Amino acid sequence: MKNNTVLKSAENRGYPGDDAHLDRVFHALSDPTRRAIVQRLSGSSGTVSALAEPFDMSLNAVSKHLKVLEGARLIKRDIIGRTSVCSLNIDPLMNANEWIQQYTQFWNEVLDSLEMHLDADEAEPGAAAKKDERS
Numbered sequence: 001m002k003n004n005t006v007l008k009s010a011e012n013r014g015y016p017g018d019d020a021h022l023d024r025v026f027h028a029l030s031d032p033t034r035r036a037i038v039q040r041l042s043g044s045s046g047t048v049s050a051l052a053e054p055f056d057m058s059l060n061a062v063s064k065h066l067k068v069l070e071g072a073r074l075i076k077r078d079i080i081g082r083t084s085v086c087s088l089n090i091d092p093l094m095n096a097n098e099w100i101q102q103y104t105q106f107w108n109e110v111l112d113s114l115e116m117h118l119d120a121d122e123a124e125p126g127a128a129a130k131k132d133e134r135s
Contacts, residue, residue, distance in 0.1 A: 021073070022099060025092045028072035033057075034065050038074060038088060045087035048077075 028034050037051055052062035066086060069075040074093065075086050 021092070022096060024072040025074065025096050028068050028074055029096075031065065031068075033062075034069055037065060037069060041075060041086060041088035045085050048084045048086065051086060
């Protein structure tokens with residue numbers, strides 16, 4: 001494993017904000033309704049009533065979900081006349097993906113190192129005998 005693998009804090013990665021913002025993003029995405037709304041908005045923007053259509057809940061309940069998504073800056077709500085139109089902001093998703101990728105890289109390096117260690121043990125003369133002794 002590389003010794004220089006460091007899992008940096010959000011401030012060091014240039015996130016807009018801090019670890020609390022990343023917490024809000026993951027909290028917002030922890031709910032299946034909010035994930036469905038994000039998925040729907042990944043195609044195009046939509047009105048609050050259009051976003052609420054597929055769900056068996058009140059418009060007020062959907063609006064509460066939208067507020068959580070807004071708080072995490074995952075969506076932006078524009079008022080056009082008397083209609084609220086929501087659109088997806090991908091920046092927080094990109095930041096969350098970057099954070100996850102650091103852990104993916106870290107664990108890939110750990111597992112690669114383990115694999116090399118195990119391969120080296122098997123390649124040693126008498127490795128089979130040692131293995132039998134341990135069993």
